[in-house]
Amino acid sequence: MKKRSSITDIANVLKISPTTVSFILNGKAREKRISVELVEKVEKYIAEVGYKPNSLARSLRTGKTNIIGLMVESISNPFFATIARRIEELAYKNGYKIIYSSTDNNTVRTKELIQMFRERHVDGYIISPPEGIEEDVSSLINAGIPVVFFDRYLTDVAVDSVTIDNFSSSYDAVKHLISTGCRNIGFVTLDSLQTQMQDRLSGYEKAIEEAGLTLHVKEIGFNQSTENIVRHIVTFLKRSVKLDAIFFATNYLGISGLKAIRTLELDVPNDLSVITFDDHELFELHKPSITAIFQPVDEISDKVINILLNKMKSGAKHKKEQNLVLPTELVIRDSTIAATVPMVNND
Amino acid sequence: MKKRSSITDIANVLKISPTTVSFILNGKAREKRISVELVEKVEKYIAEVGYKPNSLARSLRTGKTNIIGLMVESISNPFFATIARRIEELAYKNGYKIIYSSTDNNTVRTKELIQMFRERHVDGYIISPPEGIEEDVSSLINAGIPVVFFDRYLTDVAVDSVTIDNFSSSYDAVKHLISTGCRNIGFVTLDSLQTQMQDRLSGYEKAIEEAGLTLHVKEIGFNQSTENIVRHIVTFLKRSVKLDAIFFATNYLGISGLKAIRTLELDVPNDLSVITFDDHELFELHKPSITAIFQPVDEISDKVINILLNKMKSGAKHKKEQNLVLPTELVIRDSTIAATVPMVNND
């Protein structure tokens, strides 16, 4: 009984041709000068039987699916979840749906995902790319399918992107630490060649070297369990020259770091100043509250989706690609307040 | 040049019929007794030109899309993000992709989403349902499309579901508070008729009444800004009878609650014991660490996807629906440790 009616059924019942119905459905009634009465009649009937077009068939015919593929590192990371939420929102408002997937920063997996998305004829891609997918992305671009990167980019392929100024953010954070009197500043990052991680590292290095200090870098392998990360950080904090500040390069390193600091019962900021990349609800509520580099997630989302929507509209014209770099904000909290006792340079 | 080749192209080049190619592609070679040489030849050629079937066309023909629609309250809520992540993982392993969307607990929006998903011929649905979508879900069920609810359910429609034992979780949490000597226990919840919230409320009420204590319930409207929630909680804590414990019914109420408590500079647990529904990284690191009701997110995800996969395989046979109710775990931390000074009943 609930047999879905097709455009032909409608045409048959109304004794007109499917074309006419199609035109009316697609708002081309005026353009095709279809009589107002007919239009009304058709619309009335459509509403009556609750007809809904089969978008699969439509997609097969038009080659458009109105679906955007969103590939993030992991949807369970609050940074990506927040961005995904907003992108979803904006996409819906523009008639697009999102198919998402988590790449796990895994190249093979991501290649497969792109492949699957292609089979689905996804109209556009938003990707926080892992290393090594240059070819697949090029192939997309060559096929005229719009792609936008965010959070990081790939150096060997020209793609629109929205990132933040990782280098300066990191540089400024370290300068801030130095200005509060810290001399032995550790940097905990991921063992990753991705641009955002490399830039954060460079910013740290530049600031440290400019101040004539020594580098203390700890690189942690990707995809470790939290417990393992904590263990690594604990070791780092115990082993090396006594640090008076530590800088975490991502939010979850920061969280693990706080766990490590807690295990060691260090007094922040007196024993150790702490600063971390990416803000997080946790950092404001923590005692002491944690200084963090806030990424403009809303703006990132807005820019990403806008660039993509534009490209999709303009048929992916070969305009010069845009590479937006947004500023961040250093949110200074209690974990880096200069000690109340005046510092004396003690080296 | 990169012209996608179709099954007919392949057939033409190889001088065979599309049927044969299709059979080989779908692993029906043996069944159809196609010669091994032919199969190899075709497979070789397919690999060579990198042919990929057009799943749109396939879906149009078969009516299957291998897509699961996942509708959560909000993907930016860590509880849902974690579950979404795991469901995605398991779905992929079984050849399914996920289209997700956030319902915002908005009935109208959710109805529209279901409508859109239907147009896309999504194969199955995983929904944390807002109120008022009974009809739409019934219509899905009647059409033989599998649906699984989680986190909450709708009373007027028979659908498989995976939930937790909200009533007992809440009841036990309150009993725990009472056992540490708390007498004036506040309950901060959402102004919502959803089953999970109602059950949490009932559990609280039962425990309070059994102990001969008075109820102190604060209901907060849905979709408020964090600032507003904090303001409400601050007022609640200031206004009412001096509470010696507070119980938050969701993780984000808990987080807002901690902000409120901080504003008021209350001493936890000495001034106020705190307990909250849903565990969160934050709660372990908070000083003092916060007692929380841990939901078995992995198990929830596993059960949900398994039930759905089974239903999709078995052609949604009208088996009796399953309504799984999983236990939670009360993770006792410092925010509810009994005061070290022996308590004296002082009323």
Next chain:
DNA sequence: CTGAAAGCGCTAACAC
């Protein structure tokens, strides 16, 4: 064992 052909539901040139 393999092929011909119909058709899923829709769109858009092209006719009239």
Next chain:
DNA sequence: GTGTTAGCGCTTTCAG
């Protein structure tokens, strides 16, 4: 202004 018709790429019955 409206209808005819040819596919989009695939699956599948039915013939041979």
